Amino acid sequence: AQSVTQPDIHITVSEGASLELRCNYSYGATPYLFWYVQSPGQGLQLLLKYFSGDTLVQGIKGFEAEFKRSQSSFNLRKPSVHWSDAAEYFCAVGPLDSSYKLIFGSGTRLLVRP
């Protein structure tokens, strides 16, 4: 079955430190891959997406993600975290069918220490 795993429920980093949020997927082929961010009480904002080609994708707000086929992973990174990055981060996959659905991971809550 298709699934998305975000193994870290919470991550705390100091402001200015680097960040990596993990995402693994289980799917028969390489799906479309997304990272979304959700601030408290808000909807989701698309950070970046991967469809094909260059495995390192750049997104908004200084985020990037790297697709590694051998590890079925799509980890999100940021070299220097800002306090405003504190939020919930969701990894999602888009199956290669006609449903156009997104399957979301369980999310990782990022806390930023001053």
Next chain:
Amino acid sequence: GAVVSQHPSRVICKSGTSVKIECRSLDFQATTMFWYRQFPKQSLMLMATSNEGSKATYEQGVEKDKFLINHASLTLSTLTVTSAHPEDSSFYICSASPGQGIHLAKNIQYFGAGTRLSVL
């Protein structure tokens, strides 16, 4: 671009009443819209896929008579929670996919800000 407006942002209602939530794509046409439910500190659960001009496709376990979806135009989908009860209290989020070509084919969804429903 790609702005999705969801209204209301918060609603409190009495048990047994019905509540309508609107989802509008403001600067693009959305053939397909999605409705999600999110419980506290949990991920998004897809409730249904809303297609303009046709019946919605509900996910397994979602009561279609309880959660009525109407997608009457390319920019508006509504979710009506009928005879709401306290267990329906949740955060409901809609999303919309631009209706053509690369966006629809590649699952890009733009999300509304969500509606917090509290049923007393």
